[in-house]
Amino acid sequence: MGEFELIRRFFASAACAAGGEGIALGIGDDCALLHLPAGEQLAVSTDTLVSGVHFPQDADPYRLGQRALAVSASDLAAMGATPLAFTLALTLPDARVDWLEEFALGLSSMARDCHLSLVGGDTTRGPLSLTLTVFGRVPAGRALTRAGARPGDLLCVGGSLGDGAGALPLVLGEREDSSPEAHYLLQRYWAPQPQLALGQALRGRATAALDISDGLLADCGHIAAASSVALWVEAARLPLSPALQQLFPRDFALNCALAGGDDYRLAFTLPANELPAVQAAWPDVRVVGRVEAGQGVHLLDAAGNESRPPALGYQHFGSQGD
Amino acid sequence: MGEFELIRRFFASAACAAGGEGIALGIGDDCALLHLPAGEQLAVSTDTLVSGVHFPQDADPYRLGQRALAVSASDLAAMGATPLAFTLALTLPDARVDWLEEFALGLSSMARDCHLSLVGGDTTRGPLSLTLTVFGRVPAGRALTRAGARPGDLLCVGGSLGDGAGALPLVLGEREDSSPEAHYLLQRYWAPQPQLALGQALRGRATAALDISDGLLADCGHIAAASSVALWVEAARLPLSPALQQLFPRDFALNCALAGGDDYRLAFTLPANELPAVQAAWPDVRVVGRVEAGQGVHLLDAAGNESRPPALGYQHFGSQGD
Numbered sequence: 001m002g003e004f005e006l007i008r009r010f011f012a013s014a015a016c017a018a019g020g021e022g023i024a025l026g027i028g029d030d031c032a033l034l035h036l037p038a039g040e041q042l043a044v045s046t047d048t049l050v051s052g053v054h055f056p057q058d059a060d061p062y063r064l065g066q067r068a069l070a071v072s073a074s075d076l077a078a079m080g081a082t083p084l085a086f087t088l089a090l091t092l093p094d095a096r097v098d099w100l101e102e103f104a105l106g107l108s109s110m111a112r113d114c115h116l117s118l119v120g121g122d123t124t125r126g127p128l129s130l131t132l133t134v135f136g137r138v139p140a141g142r143a144l145t146r147a148g149a150r151p152g153d154l155l156c157v158g159g160s161l162g163d164g165a166g167a168l169p170l171v172l173g174e175r176e177d178s179s180p181e182a183h184y185l186l187q188r189y190w191a192p193q194p195q196l197a198l199g200q201a202l203r204g205r206a207t208a209a210l211d212i213s214d215g216l217l218a219d220c221g222h223i224a225a226a227s228s229v230a231l232w233v234e235a236a237r238l239p240l241s242p243a244l245q246q247l248f249p250r251d252f253a254l255n256c257a258l259a260g261g262d263d264y265r266l267a268f269t270l271p272a273n274e275l276p277a278v279q280a281a282w283p284d285v286r287v288v289g290r291v292e293a294g295q296g297v298h299l300l301d302a303a304g305n306e307s308r309p310p311a312l313g314y315q316h317f318g319s320q321g322d
Numbered sequence: 323m324g325e326f327e328l329i330r331r332f333f334a335s336a337a338c339a340a341g342g343e344g345i346a347l348g349i350g351d352d353c354a355l356l357h358l359p360a361g362e363q364l365a366v367s368t369d370t371l372v373s374g375v376h377f378p379q380d381a382d383p384y385r386l387g388q389r390a391l392a393v394s395a396s397d398l399a400a401m402g403a404t405p406l407a408f409t410l411a412l413t414l415p416d417a418r419v420d421w422l423e424e425f426a427l428g429l430s431s432m433a434r435d436c437h438l439s440l441v442g443g444d445t446t447r448g449p450l451s452l453t454l455t456v457f458g459r460v461p462a463g464r465a466l467t468r469a470g471a472r473p474g475d476l477l478c479v480g481g482s483l484g485d486g487a488g489a490l491p492l493v494l495g496e497r498e499d500s501s502p503e504a505h506y507l508l509q510r511y512w513a514p515q516p517q518l519a520l521g522q523a524l525r526g527r528a529t530a531a532l533d534i535s536d537g538l539l540a541d542c543g544h545i546a547a548a549s550s551v552a553l554w555v556e557a558a559r560l561p562l563s564p565a566l567q568q569l570f571p572r573d574f575a576l577n578c579a580l581a582g583g584d585d586y587r588l589a590f591t592l593p594a595n596e597l598p599a600v601q602a603a604w605p606d607v608r609v610v611g612r613v614e615a616g617q618g619v620h621l622l623d624a625a626g627n628e629s630r631p632p633a634l635g636y637q638h639f640g641s642q643g644d
Contacts, residue, residue, distance in 0.1 A: 024363055028548075029467050030400035030532050031365035031458070038360055041346050043353035044441065046409040046455060050448035078352035087368040089411075089453040119366065122453070126372030131411040131444070131453035133368060136353070145351050210352055226350075 011088065011104065011118060022084045022137065023119055032119035034085060036137050042084075043136040043143060045075035051128035056172065061099045063190035064130075065106025070192045071213070072132040073114045074264040077199035078211040080144040081136025083114050088121035089131040114194060144202055144209035146226035149269035153207055155231055155289035156275075158195045158266040158282070160241040161216055162253055163188035165260020181243035188241075192264035198282055202268055205278060209268035215259045216288075217309050219267055220297045227269075230294030233258070236302040239286045255310040258299070333410065333426065333440060344406045344459065345441055354441035356407060358459050364406075365458040365465060367397035373450035378494065383421045385512035386452075387428025392514045393535070394454040395436045396586040399521035400533040402466040403458025405436050410443035411453040436516060466524055466531035468548035471591035475529055477553055477611035478597075480517045480588040480604070482563040483538055484575055485510035487582020503565035510563075514586035520604055524590055527600060531590035537581045538610075539631050541589055542619045549591075552616030555580070558624040561608045577632040580621070 011027070025033035036042055049068050051057050069086065076083055088107070092100075111118065116134065167189035169175035170182055195211070202209060208227050212219045216238075220231045238257045245253055269291050270278065279285050289300075301307040333349070347355035358364055371390050373379050391408065398405055410429070414422075433440065438456065489511035491497035492504055517533070524531060530545045538560075542553045560579045567575055591613050592600065601607050611622075623629040 024462070025465070025467065030397040031367040031403065031465070033401075033460070033465055034364040034366060035462060036358055036364070042356040042358070042364060044356060044409065044455075044457070045353040046411050046443050046453075048411040048413055048444045048446045048453065050413055050446050053446060053448050075352040079355075081353065087366065087455060089368050089370040091370055091372055091451060121368050122370045124370045124372050124375060124451075126375050126451060127449040129413060129446075129448060129451065131368075131370065133366075133409060133455045135366070138355070140346070140357060143347070143353070143355055145347065 011121065011123070023117055026117070026119045032085070032087070034119070034135060039140050040137045041140050041143065043076055043079045043081035043138050044133065045072060046131060046133045047072045047075070048129060048131045057128070061103035062106035065103040066110045066191045067189070068130050068132055069107055069110040069114065069116065070194055070264065072134040073110070073116060073194040073196065074192065074211040074213070076134055076136035077194045077196045077266060078144065078209055079136065079138060080142065080199045080203040080209070081138040082200060083116045083196060084135045084137055085117045085119040086111070086132055086134045087119060089124075090121065091124045091126040091129045093125065093128060110191070114196060139203070142203045144199065144206055144268070146208050146210055146223050149208040149223050149227035149229050149231070149291045151229060151291055151293045152272070153269040153291040154272055154275060154287045155220070155233065155291060156268055156270050156278075156285055157212070157216070157239065157288050158198050159284040160239045160244070161212065161263050161265060162244050162256030162260050163241050164192065164262025164264070165256035166244045166248060166253065177247070181246045184241070184243040185247070189262060192262070194264060195266045198266055198285075201278070201281060202266070205274045206268040206270050209266055212263040212265050212267050214261050216267060217258050217297050217299065223267070223269065224295060224297055228295065230292045230296055230298060231289060232292060232298045232300060233289040234300045235307070237286065237288045239284070259310050333443065333445070345439055348439070348441045354407070354409070356441070356457060361462050362459045363462050363465065365398055365401045365403035365460050366455065367394060368453060368455045369394045369397070370451060370453045379450070383425035384428035387425040388432045388513045389511070390452050390454055391429055391432040391436065391438065392516055392586065394456040395432070395438060395516040395518065396514065396533040396535070398456055398458035399516045399518045399588060400466065400531055401458065401460060402464065402521045402525040402531070403460040404522060405438045405518060406457045406459055407439045407441040408433070408454055408456045409441060411446075412443065413446045413448040413451045415447065415450060432513070436518060461525070464525045466521065466528055466590070468530050468532055468545050471530040471545055471549035471551050471553070471613045473551060473613055473615045474594070475591040475613040476594055476597060476609045477542070477555065477613060478590055478592050478607055479534070479538070479561065479610050480520050481606040482561045482566070483534065483585050483587060484566050484578030484582050485563050486514065486584030486586070487578035488566045488570060488575065499569070503568045506563070506565040507569070511584060514584070516586060517588045520588055520607075523600070523603060524588070527596045528590040528592050531588055534585040534587050534589050536583050538589060539580050539619050539621065545589070545591065546617060546619055550617065552614045552618055552620060553611060554614060554620045554622060555611040556622045557629070559608065559610045561606070581632050
């Protein structure tokens with residue numbers, strides 16, 4: 001038995017521990033088999049993370065396992081889907097047992113948090129990269145898409161923005177900091193919590209939704225285009241975490257929130273009459289703008305004047321790291 | 323818009339052309355949405371192909387597109403699943419339009435042949451590799467698995483074996499040959515035809531099945547282990563294509579059939595009373611051995627004596643190229 005066959009068995013035993021409703025057949029045959037309750041659809045999303053492009057080459061394997069699955073699961077949250085299962089295609093230059101054990105622990109930890117079971121995959125030799133495909137289920141016709149925002153809706157986000165971009169100097173080793181605030185930002189970067197419960201709660205309430213991976217303004221552009229509306233973002237209303245505000249000047253923190261990727265918060269449009277119920281259950285939800293007739297994304301500064309969107313001054317790891 | 327965003331649009335327009343039953347939402351949102359008829363399960367399989375490991379670095383992109391999808395679709399055939407859709411995660415060192423156009427044409431050609439629609443994926447920068455995830459549907463409880471072979475069953479294959487391994491000297495440029503036989507072998511390697519219709523026809527007839535990717539003997543080992551039986555393979559009964567026999571000495575051709583990978587024929591176990599109906603509809607199906615009580619895979623030579631399984635004398639591209 002080759003070393004890569006051993007890896008397959010390693011993940012297979014990890015998968016058995018997870019179990020899972022909706023899984024008729026897991027790892028070990030030519031295909032996995034999933035079943036859906038009547039009247040439900042399957043939501044599917046695929047993401048690839050490449051070493052040196054989407055994460056540092058010396059990334060801690062436990063954190064990498066956590067983050068890889070969180071990034072993918074966030075797409076299920078964005079559709080309002082209930083998590084079901086995932087496959088992992090792992091390409092590795094060599095089969096180092098200690099690296100794999102740490103990676104599998106991080107992956108399993110996030111899998112438990114997200115209620116996702118590993119049902120299949122492939123392990124190959126080559127430059128380090130990971131492709132995860134996640135599966136969720138959603139009642140037919142009730143998935144949250146990017147189309148559907150209507151003039152008059154509020155533009156909301158699921159919580160503080162900019163932490164992922166704020167963490168990057170720490171992730172890249174450009175800044176050393178052992179403060180609790182730095183630890184908080186690193187945790188937000190390496191173990192973002194996909195807003196799965198919020199996404200499910202927004203079914204039938206939100207008119208459009210997505211998860212913020214490329215930055216609030218860029219991602220709002222997807223809603224604006226798919227819904228044929230204009231989105232107006234009010235800079236003064238953006239929620240910033242205490243840690244981000246503590247570690248950085250306000251202008252930089254604001255730019256992280258507007259243009260930084262890797263937040264994995266939901267952004268969604270909501271009829272105003274739905275807001276009280278949503279905020280009662282999800283107090284971190286904030287209104288950050290509104291939907292109007294027109295097109296594109298527009299930014300209003302604190303004085304209420306339209307201003308030019310900021311650009312972050314450096315290229316970083318993350319979804320923008322094509 | 324970055325060059326990789328252009329690639330995404332390029333594949334998105336290719337996907338629209340395909341259309342497809344069972345697809346509620348295709349490319350362009352956070353997830354694709356699939357729906358299944360009542361009483362059916364979803365079959366899922368993921369495969370990665372890495373440049374320089376699973377295919378030559380200078381592989382023709384049209385052929386690579388064809389082969390990548392065929393290899394994955396073959397896993398659906400092995401479960402008896404009806405093809406539905408696939409996702410493509412493509413990692414590329416750069417965005418060369420001519421390469422992408424050829425690759426997309428080859429991929430689309432195989433997608434049409436297999437009735438598979440592209441519903442999503444990811445495009446990232448990095449060392450060339452592809453991860454495809456394929457989706458099929460199968461009536462609940464009727465998928466063909468590797469478990470279920472019973473003593474007394476016949477061991478069958480879906481057609482000639484060894485062509486993939488026989489093509490390798492040509493694929494690797496170790497042998498120059500422009501004969502029709504060489505062309506046939508290259509076609510079998512680069513555009514294997516997943517036996518999707520045969521797989522579906524075997525539902526309710528075959529007791530176990532898989533597709534031959536690692537070589538007949540190695541793959542029979544998976545059936546033997548999952549079914550807790552012994553498989554006896556009779557070398558004299560292996561079907562060899564005229565092209566393979568023309569180009570190579572009989573011993574080498576036979577070794578390709580026994581131990582060579584990349585055939586993507588189905589191997590399955592069948593109660594003897596099912597054979598006439600299967601062969602009437604699928605005349606290329608051949609009995610190559612039988613199932614007995616016991617364990618492991620055993621090889622019988624032409625004289626009926628148990629013989630040692632051969633090993634191919636070189637490492638090659640393909641599923642064995644971990």
